[in-house]
Amino acid sequence: MSVSVEVAGGIAQVVIDNPPVNALSRDVRAGLIEAVRTADADPAVRAVLLRCAGRTFVAGADVKEFDLPPMEPHLPDVIAAVEGAGKPWLALIHGNALGGGMELALGCRWRLAVAGAKLGFPEVNLGIIPGAGGTVRTPRLTGIEAAVELVTSGKPVTAARAAEIGLVDAVVDAEDAVAAALAWLAAALARPLPVALSARSVEAPDAAFWAAAEARVRKAARGAAAPGEALASLRHAAGAGFAEAMAFERETFLRLRASDEAAALRHVFHAERAAPRPAELNGITPRPLTRVGVIGGGTMGAGIAVAMLNAGLPVRMVERDAEAAARGLGNVEKIYRETVARGRMSEAAMAARLADFSVGESYEVLGDCDLVIEGVFEDLEVKRAVFARLAEVCGPETVLATNTSYLDPEAIYAGLPHPERFLGLHFFSPAHVMKLLEIVPTGATAPDVLATGFALARLAGKMPVRAGICDGFIGNRILKLMRVQAERLLLAGSTPAEVDAAMRGFGMAMGPFEAQDLSGLDIAAYQRQAARARGQESFAPVGDLLVAAGRLGRKTGGGWYDYEDGKAQPGLPLAVGASIEAARAQVPAKTRARSAEEIVDAILLPMINEAAQIVGEGIASSGADVDLVKIHGYGFPRHRGGPVCYGRSIGFATVVARLEALQAEGLAEAPCAELRAWA
Numbered sequence: 154m155s156v157s158v159e160v161a162g163g164i165a166q167v168v169i170d171n172p173p174v175n176a177l178s179r180d181v182r183a184g185l186i187e188a189v190r191t192a193d194a195d196p197a198v199r200a201v202l203l204r205c206a207g208r209t210f211v212a213g214a215d216v217k218e219f220d221l222p223p224m225e226p227h228l229p230d231v232i233a234a235v236e237g238a239g240k241p242w243l244a245l246i247h248g249n250a251l252g253g254g255m256e257l258a259l260g261c262r263w264r265l266a267v268a269g270a271k272l273g274f275p276e277v278n279l280g281i282i283p284g285a286g287g288t289v290r291t292p293r294l295t296g297i298e299a300a301v302e303l304v305t306s307g308k309p310v311t312a313a314r315a316a317e318i319g320l321v322d323a324v325v326d327a328e329d330a331v332a333a334a335l336a337w338l339a340a341a342l343a344r345p346l347p348v349a350l351s352a353r354s355v356e357a358p359d360a361a362f363w364a365a366a367e368a369r370v371r372k373a374a375r376g377a378a379a380p381g382e383a384l385a386s387l388r389h390a391a392g393a394g395f396a397e398a399m400a401f402e403r404e405t406f407l408r409l410r411a412s413d414e415a416a417a418l419r420h421v422f423h424a425e426r427a428a429p430r431p432a433e434l435n436g437i438t439p440r441p442l443t444r445v446g447v448i449g450g451g452t453m454g455a456g457i458a459v460a461m462l463n464a465g466l467p468v469r470m471v472e473r474d475a476e477a478a479a480r481g482l483g484n485v486e487k488i489y490r491e492t493v494a495r496g497r498m499s500e501a502a503m504a505a506r507l508a509d510f511s512v513g514e515s516y517e518v519l520g521d522c523d524l525v526i527e528g529v530f531e532d533l534e535v536k537r538a539v540f541a542r543l544a545e546v547c548g549p550e551t552v553l554a555t556n557t558s559y560l561d562p563e564a565i566y567a568g569l570p571h572p573e574r575f576l577g578l579h580f581f582s583p584a585h586v587m588k589l590l591e592i593v594p595t596g597a598t599a600p601d602v603l604a605t606g607f608a609l610a611r612l613a614g615k616m617p618v619r620a621g622i623c624d625g626f627i628g629n630r631i632l633k634l635m636r637v638q639a640e641r642l643l644l645a646g647s648t649p650a651e652v653d654a655a656m657r658g659f660g661m662a663m664g665p666f667e668a669q670d671l672s673g674l675d676i677a678a679y680q681r682q683a684a685r686a687r688g689q690e691s692f693a694p695v696g697d698l699l700v701a702a703g704r705l706g707r708k709t710g711g712g713w714y715d716y717e718d719g720k721a722q723p724g725l726p727l728a729v730g731a732s733i734e735a736a737r738a739q740v741p742a743k744t745r746a747r748s749a750e751e752i753v754d755a756i757l758l759p760m761i762n763e764a765a766q767i768v769g770e771g772i773a774s775s776g777a778d779v780d781l782v783k784i785h786g787y788g789f790p791r792h793r794g795g796p797v798c799y800g801r802s803i804g805f806a807t808v809v810a811r812l813e814a815l816q817a818e819g820l821a822e823a824p825c826a827e828l829r830a831w832a
């Protein structure tokens with residue numbers, strides 16, 4: 154039984170026990186209805202304490218049921234039964250009270266949060282809105298302002314904040330929380346019963362409040378629909394009676410549940426939970442991780458060092474000389490100082506992290522590290538020299554990792570001893586912030602070494618994705634293609650501003666040209682140069698001309714755009730226009746104006762094709778893995794589910810047909826065999 158009732162001292166303790174997170178599956182909902190009946194029918198019961206077994210209170214509706222038709226009893230009815238019960242209910246919240254879990258707590262007359270608990274409405278992260286009174290009861294408890302923030306952001310609040318905004322009545326200590334709750338309940342029963350939330354009203358704010366809220370929510374949503382729908386439901390709830398507001402919310406919830414956005418976000422939800430524990434590593438014990446070495450203290454090395462320190466792993470950094478070591482220390486300290494300045498860390502916490510950090514020039518100190526990550530300049534010979542030195546000072550049990558983004562890890566470690574302990578760990582800049590970690594085994598990497606890469610990711614809160622070896626692995630290979638498509642569009646008549654606006658309209662964090670201006674055009678140019686030196690083609694006729702003219706992006710005051718006081722200026726810079734014309738003379742193409750939708754197609758459909766090719770070659774284990782890479786490393790809009798999920802939503806057969814049309818225009822390659830198979 155996932156819901157049990159035990160009566161003692163006049164209190165019925167209703168306990169939900171549905172591991173792993175006490176989700177409100179059909180069984181639990183039925184059990185709660187039964188518990189209401191049991192408690193109401195027992196004359197010995199004065200009140201009910203609702204709590205959960207295991208590590209958390211209810212984490213929400215059961216996501217596994219979302220692809221099935223709604224099943225009775227429906228959650229709104231269950232919560233109505235709790236709220237309307239003859240005996241008053243108190244919810245004791247530990248761990249998380251999320252979504253439907255929070256709504257269930259709102260059906261109770263009182264709520265207590267255990268210190269450390271998180272409470273909120275993450276529904277918008279799943280492309281839906283609360284469907285069991287979250288948008289209706291919350292404003293009746295906290296007022297509309299706090300409710301808008303909670304429900305439209307999807308971000309949970311701490312127990313302390315929940316008490317501040319009135320979401321819970323009090324916070325209790327984790328130690329002996331049940332006894333504390335029983336004592337609190339005894340005192341509460343001596344006072345008048347609070348009015349049920351369904352019987353309360355909301356103070357309706359004025360139109361200016363809603364206009365400001367709408368603008369804020371639209372901006373943060375980056376094209377996702379659910380946050381705006383949640384706001385509309387809250388607005389309705391503030392103006393309408395309880396029953397009407399509930400009906401409006403439910404109708405919106407059911408409509409959104411069936412939307413492409415919700416399907417995409419559920420896909421991401423499941424992919425994110427599967428990625429850190431790939432089935433191929435079941436039963437394989439990772440090597441221990443107690444101390445990490447980092448070679449190189451530049452932007453990448455310092456970011457990796459901070460990511461490791463934040464994961465609780467002491468770090469020894471090695472640089473080539475005293476001056477570089479001092480710079481490495483400076484870079485690490487700078488990251489922490491900025492974190493403290495933003496109020497995200499205390500001085501004491503910074504000092505504690507830095508106490509675990511040392512930097513020097515000698516490789517000998519790395520002898521007792523379990524893992525050493527190389528983050529030096531992207532040059533094969535430089536990297537090979539680092540690993541030759543590491544192989545001398547580290548025993549065979551030490552895992553050695555390269556953070557290369559384009560070089561072949563096999564070539565980096567070729568001929569060095571114990572190749573089974575070597576792999577690629579591709580972090581993304583800034584490494585202490587970005588979640589994505591591409592884990593790149595070579596043909597020789599041992600399973601427990603690969604498992605260590607995944608264990609490290611879990612420890613550091615990274616999103617690990619296994620990638621095979623090819624130019625750019627998964628993420629940069631698709632990025633390169635996206636840039637090619639963006640330049641093809643320029644030759645075919647679009648402007649950088651049109652391309653960027655279309656891609657932002659799709660939901661990308663940035664357009665391809667503004668992103669290059671931010672990172673610096675020289676970085677991609679260097680990679681193109683290296684690729685050409687390896688005999689590969691690298692198409693960037695306009696980008697090459699801009700780099701040759703010294704237009705490297707924001708840092709030189711101009712790249713694809715001109716900048717003044719850090720702001721991109723409107724209009725096509727003369728130099729860019731001239732470069733496009735010059736490139737068109739070399740690579741003739743028919744020019745015409747294109748709609749935003751056509752631009753998005755010309756960029757995204759080839760990306761989907763490349764993703765299919767990557768899966769077909771075995772470079773990625775699944776389309777879902779490609780999606781995680783693009784979402785967590787490249788600003789792909791989460792609510793579109795990643796390129797493969799997006800392709801599935803429009804239909805792979807449609808993708809093939811539209812790609813063939815682009816191919817006929819000279820704007821794309823032919824659809825690959827894998828994509829045709831998907832179609």
Ligand code: 3H9
Pocket residue numbers: 173174176209212213214215216217228229249251252253254256275276279282283284285287426427
């Ligand atoms: C909702 O409530 C709608 C209502 O308003 C309306 C209804 C009418 N269902 O994340 P973890 C599984 S929408 C089923 O690794 P953590 C998860 O798949 C819902 N299963 O743990 C995994 O399974 P496995 C709103 C769920 O400690 C295991 O639990 N709620 C659900 O890092 C552990 O998960 C949310 O969106 C679920 N709802 O984090 C909350 N949640 O071990 C989503 C998790 O087999 N959940 N599982 O792979 C979370 O945010 C995190 O899971 C949580 C724990 C913070 C709770």
